[in-house]
Amino acid sequence: MENSQIALSTLTPGFADPVHDTQAVFRTLLDALSRPGTVGVVEKGLPEVRATRAALAAFAALLTLCDYATPVWLAQPDTALGSALRFHTGAPLVDEPGLAAFAYIHEAAAMPALESFALGEAESPEHSVTLLIRVEALTGGAPIVLSGPGIQHTTTIAPVGLPEHFWRERAALAPLFPCGIDCYLVCGSTLIGLPRTTQAKVN
Numbered sequence: 001m002e003n004s005q006i007a008l009s010t011l012t013p014g015f016a017d018p019v020h021d022t023q024a025v026f027r028t029l030l031d032a033l034s035r036p037g038t039v040g041v042v043e044k045g046l047p048e049v050r051a052t053r054a055a056l057a058a059f060a061a062l063l064t065l066c067d068y069a070t071p072v073w074l075a076q077p078d079t080a081l082g083s084a085l086r087f088h089t090g091a092p093l094v095d096e097p098g099l100a101a102f103a104y105i106h107e108a109a110a111m112p113a114l115e116s117f118a119l120g121e122a123e124s125p126e127h128s129v130t131l132l133i134r135v136e137a138l139t140g141g142a143p144i145v146l147s148g149p150g151i152q153h154t155t156t157i158a159p160v161g162l163p164e165h166f167w168r169e170r171a172a173l174a175p176l177f178p179c180g181i182d183c184y185l186v187c188g189s190t191l192i193g194l195p196r197t198t199q200a201k202v203n
Contacts (some may be wrong), residue, residue, distance in 0.1 A: 025064040032193030033182065037146045037155035039138060042189045052080035057186040058104050058132040059084070065130070066091035066102055073100035076107055097129070105133045108161045114169040114181060125178035128196075132184050136161035138192055148198040157192060159185050167202050174199065 025042055032040040042060045052059070059081070066072055068090035074082060075097075081104070085091050094100055097116045105111045111133065120128035141160035144167065147153070162185070173180045173196070180196030194200070 021060075022064045025060045028191075029061055029064065029184070029193070032184065032191055033150075033195045034193075035150050036148065036193055036195060036198040037151060037157050038192070040191050040193070042191070052078050052084065053106060054078060054081045054104065055106075055132075055134045055186040056189045057191040058134060058184075060189075061132055061184060061186070061191070062091075062102060062104065063088055068092070070101040071099050073097050073103040075103065075105040075111065078104075078106065100129050101127075102130050102132065105131060108133050108135055108166075109163055111163060111166065114166070114173060117181060119173065119176060119181060120179040122179065125180070128179060128181055130182045130184070132186055133162070135159045135185050135187050138185065138187050138190055143203045145201045145203060146194075146198050147201075148195075150195075151198070157185075159187075159192070167200055170194075170200060 028040040028042060032038065040057075042057045062072065062085055066085060066089040070091050071094040072085055072091045073094050073096070082093050086093065091102075097103055097112055098118055100118065103117065117129040117131070118127060120126060137160040139158050139160075141158040141162075143156050143158050146155050146157060170181070170183075177196060182196055183194040185192045185194065
């Protein structure tokens with residue numbers, strides 16, 4: 001009993017108001033994917049991210065999107081994050097990226113090849129992974145020109161910290177549509193959505 005109390009006392013809290021907060025975060029996530037390149041902000045709901053290094057936006061997204069039927073892969077071991085996800089969402093943690101419905105990559109430079117993740121099948125493209133990738137900053141890096149649905153002409157982003165191979169591998173997945181990978185670039189409480197339909201050109 002004492003061990004349980006210790007575990008609960010150190011557990012990273014979830015949303016203060018789960019129903020309304022998850023709805024608010026879901027709207028932010030949906031808006032970011034429908035308007036690629038725009039910066040979304042997780043404004044409230046999480047009192048703190050205790051004992052885990054996870055970006056607040058990533059933690060909020062995982063709490064919102066995950067449940068017992070969505071396996072999660074953590075690219076870098078994070079006991080506090082894993083415990084919080086299991087407690088608050090029931091999501092199982094998996095050891096292989098290819099088994100994950102959602103994956104959190106805390107160190108983008110060490111991200112595995114995109115082909116190692118689930119891309120979905122032609123008859124069920126929704127059975128693909130959604131990546132949450134922490135970057136050092138959403139601005140200040142090399143310019144990336146985005147185009148596609150949700151973008152009137154083009155828009156430019158400049159995240160800092162993504163490995164060069166990410167953009168090459170992502171472009172190589174384009175012919176597989178409707179299969180592919182949806183991504184969120186996260187930094188602190190902010191994020192940018194990169195749906196599989198968005199084309200990215202490195203300048």
